[in-house]
Amino acid sequence: MQENYSPSTIEQAAQTFWDQRNCFKTDLDSDQEKFYCLAMFPYPSGKLHMGHVRNYTIGDVISRYQRMQGKQVLQPMGWDAFGLPAENAAIKHNIPPAQWTKTNIAEMRTQLKRLGFAYDWEREIATCHPDYYRWEQWLFIQLYKKGLVYRKNSEVNWDPIDKTVLANEQVIDGRGWRSGALVERRQIPQWFLKITDYAEQLLNDLDQLTEWPSEVIRMQKHWIGRSEGVELTFAVQGPQADCPAQTVEVFTTRPDTLFGVTYVAIAPQHPLSLYAAKKSAAKNNSTLQEFITAFEKVKVAEADMATLEKAGVDTGLRVIHPLTQEILPVWTANFVLMSYGSGAVMSVPAHDQRDWEFAQKYQLPIKQVIEPTNEAPVDSTQAAFTEKGQLIHSAEFTGLTSVEAFAAIAQHLAEKKCGQRKVQYRLRDWGVSRQRYWGAPIPIIYCDTCGAVPVAEQDLPVRLPTDVKFDASGCSPLKQMPEFYQTTCPCCAKPATRETDTFDTFMESSWYYARYLSPRDTQQMTGENAQKWLPVNQYVGGIEHAVLHLLYSRFFHKLMRDEGLVHCDEPFQKLLCQGMVIAETFYREEASGKKDYIAPQDVEILRDDKGQILSAKHKKDQQPVLIGNNEKMSKSKNNGVDPQIMIDKFGADTVRLFIMFAAPPEQSLQWNDSALEGAHRFLKRVWRLVYQHTQSEYFIPCQKKSAKELTLDNRQKELRSKTHQTLKKAGDDMGRRCTFNTAIAAVMELLNAVSQQSRLCLEDEVVVKEALDISLLILSPIVPHIAHALWQTLGHAENSIDARWPIVDETALVSGQIEIAVQVNGKLRTRFWVDTNTEQKTLEALALNNETVSRFIAEKTVRKVIVVPNKLVNIVVA
């Protein structure tokens, strides 16, 4: 055995060993219990970043741990290969997206291999491959036939200079990021999947997901947003012949407040808004038109719309209250979204804070119709009263509670045929059309005679041409490629045009987990393996995917289930959402106030003699720099750490260990170069402890003895006890809690104890060997290379990856004495040692007679003594 730890040598040796034996190839037909562990596949952006390393290390640790539990583990890897960055790179570097993507995949695959992840590489997939996306096109056609697909107009960000559609990300401060032009909203026809048909199932089945983080469940519930209410109709007063609507439909969850409605608010894009704007413009009043035009300059993102200052314009139109026949004004308001419900709401300023603020701003009437049941005063001139209560000023409904009134008013509206109960969801249908090149073509053909027709199944896949040229505008090259879009109609064979839009890339990532089970199947989307191997047992990925990706995947899974492709209801049994990787930021402020970020490796930090940071300076010019917050590693903050540099310097095991040790997986992880070196130091220590053991005269005899059979002295028993306590804790931390940081800390404690153990006889060395064996097995999922090398060194015949997780020896755990804490009035005053399971009365007496305690209870009356066996005694005095 080498005396010194040399990561590069042992890591390469271990990886070669695993490769040559195909150790991580999964046998899907095995009789063993299956475990499918999946980390969210990466977008191939160029190189691995630290977030990837964290994601895949967590997945690998879980996979290797489950393998040690005797399970047949599947851990695949692939590439979410379509997306916007490839098009940006194409424009910037004049290289086709396919080629750029392929190069990046090769680079990142090499990096993943260097980290020693136990992937079954034979199952690798890339979503940009026609053999992959053809099945997505195929499913889309099945959904089309079932009526789960439809086309409607919807809004996009339009860049009037580049004449292209922009993603929300490409609109900065209302301007296109390339052209700098003010963007406009534009309505274009797009394809939608009816996810709202599955809203109820997506909501109800969340109850099945008992092993998902509760915050993700909560976020999804809210996103789906089921609410029960009443849909009702306001008739437009005296509509002219050209008026686009005779009525305004609204949905409310508070029909009990119906008598408090003082106006109706509609979205700027509502047909009645547009109609009223045209009418008033004809009379030389352009206020409404200007308001609508201004709103059209706001980007499509909801966050942008919701943060606008509430504003509106009276349309001049009037509607009739369905119960009171009052005439109410109709206002166009920027807080009403056309994409929600009907694009109109009834406003009750007295009982809704947003309506109240709007009414205050425009001096609209505020009419209280609910009072609190506890008769507390309500002042509608100060704020809205939004709670439920009892009805007032509500005709025959006056006196009812809000709950009673809900039912009564709903029934009354139904009888009058101007409303009915309705369950509404916040969830909107999924728009899957993208006006972009680098995505899966939507398999639709437009025929002048037959309309929109799906591509015939035998003509799939619709291949995306890869030899393309981009111009600086970012427009999709497909629109300029007649060889792509010119085709014939599958129904009537006449000349027809292909759809040039491509799918949202969430389509590919919504079902890849199923494709890993039969990645090369040319006959079907998924096969028998999917029945046996789904759901995924453990899914690992960033919390940023809590709603969109994880909701779309759940939806897709149900679509596939209803197509008979999979048999379970949910795709992911257990979910772990890892936190971000953050790092310190340093900057200087330019004259303009703009921050010029400086990379942490160029900064030197000055500390006082307690280690507290005093200041920082630039290594090059020795001038001071400002210390910013810890932020997510990014190019813009110049605080990224290249994992490859760290791996080259310290080895994969050190990087893996640091990442798993520095924080529990759900929390954000702060990068720290010194702590990384600390992790490296620990591995060197592990190596040295094993080396010392191999140098012992008892090294060989040890291999034939088990600690259990020997007669041990107290010190040896203590180490054995610590070993098995550590194993028990680490097993729980890794298997159940997924708190790998505390499992590692426990092993560090154990090895600290090993360092202090005297090693003078066979028994000493045998208990040390047991501690080393168990430590190595606990660590092996985290640092598999060093574990592989040292496990062999310790004389074990099998490989560490095939070793079973060790079994706790319960008899070794028992310890005779235990320390009891003594509190007086809840404050810790002293501690004493007693035999385990000492009776409560004895503990009480020992505590009361304790010398230290007596000082605190002298001249006071003991009111109560609380005894928690084997833990503490609390004496309450007054």
Next chain:
RNA sequence: GCGCCAGUGGCGGAAUUGGUAGACGCGCUGGAUUUAGGUUCCAGUACCGCAAGGUGUGGGGGUUCAAUUCCCUCCUGGCGCACCA
């Protein structure tokens, strides 16, 4: 704006079911080894205080014999908001 989450030493974090706050690591201080730097080893390290002791888990309030943990409220930070992935 709406939804979700988190605030504990100089730093990352631990305390799993309401029961001894600060495990483990980093940093820092002192010492040993070394020609030196580095490495390695030993000791110390929440704050105030000479000590006795007191204070302390973002702020304020509450429940309890006992609160980092439960409740209310406020503040700060992060994530998501449907075309970044």
